[in-house]
Amino acid sequence: MVDGRLYLMESEGLENESVMALDARDGKRIWSTRLGNVGSPRQQPNFPTARSTPTLEGDLLYAQSSDGDVACLDVKTGKVRWKKNIRNDYGGKTAEWAYAESPLIDGDTLVCAPGGSAATVIALRASTGDLIWKCPLPEADDAGFSSAIVVEVGGIREYVRLLTKGLVGIEASTGRLLWRYSKPISKFGANIQTPVTSGDYIFCSSTGTGAGVVKLKVEGKQVAAKQVYFSPEYPTAIGGVVKVGDYLYGATSEVLLCAEFTTGQIKWKERALGAASLCYADGRLYLHGENGEIALAEVSPEAYREKGRFSPPDQPQRINTMEKAWAYPVVADGRLYIRDNNILWCYAVGSVK
Secondary structure, three states, X not given: OEOOXXXXXXXXXXXXXXXXXXEOOOOOEEEEEEEEOOOOOOOOOOOOOOOOOOEEEOOEEEEEOOOOEEEEEEOOOOOEEEEEEHHHHOXXXXXXXXXXXXXXXXXXXXXXXXXXXXXXXXXXXXXXXXXXXXXXXXXXXXXXXXXXXXXXXXXXXXXXXXXXXXXEEEEOOOOOEEEXXXXXXXXXXXXXXXXXXXXXXXXXXXXXXXXXXXXXXXXXXXXXXXXXXXXXXXXXXXXXXXXXXXXXXXXXXXOEEEEEOXXXXXXXXXXXXXXXXXXXXXXXXXXXXXXXXXXXXXXXOOOOOEEEEEOOOOOOOOOOOOOOOOOOOEEEOXXXXXXXXXXXXXXXXXXXX
């Protein structure tokens, strides 16, 4: 949410996936722009729908559809400045549940992952959509479902991306593969969490397999990633992790936990909501459980202290029995936004600007 507007992805049927702007005050639609079709409609389990979140940079909005349509739009009107389809244009190959990343904008560079052997990860000119470089990985890799992050260690700027076959680091200026860490490979084909970095440490997670931290070491122009810890007891749920101070907070399929980021020492575990998506804002932890419940908790390595819990009314019908509430909570200008499928709730949680 920026300047009184919410920016979201939506889909209607299998032929219309769009990016839209809503008025944050009342949820009314300001504009909606179709990007293309919904990707991989025959996926199993079957959840064909929009998955990504748009990325705002200045007066431009960047969005990626589940079918690989990447577009730059005018933030005020929704008019398309440029658009490409990374699956068709670069021989892309995604995993079972289509494309799900949010574009990374780094200056005038847009980073995304078509997947496949020809251009596994690419950098485009954010202002024009022109190709800057492409990185075809030695082991052809599906795109996976997480987003890229920027890491700078030892004077080398790199883009770190979790793909289906593990975590990779790519030199930002050239597209050169710097390192690969192959431990985080999901047994369900579901590498979903976006990595979290702190200095030369990077946390990554693989659903159903495990999670942990690697430490980057630079020698000249070479970079290596050394495992610090990795175990299935660390956060592996779809809902991501947050780092506050020296500690990491996230969920497994059963519990919420807190661990020291660099060592992996677990400080506490608590059933709480079970698997949940997390948001840290205003010194508090907001949880959106896969069961649809919402909770507010203190952020402390000492213990889990829940301050409140509720269930939003009129929750949506599930497409099938495996579908859960997976969307991340958002806090902005004293309001809490919760999305689940085609429903958006807004709650006052602080002083509204």
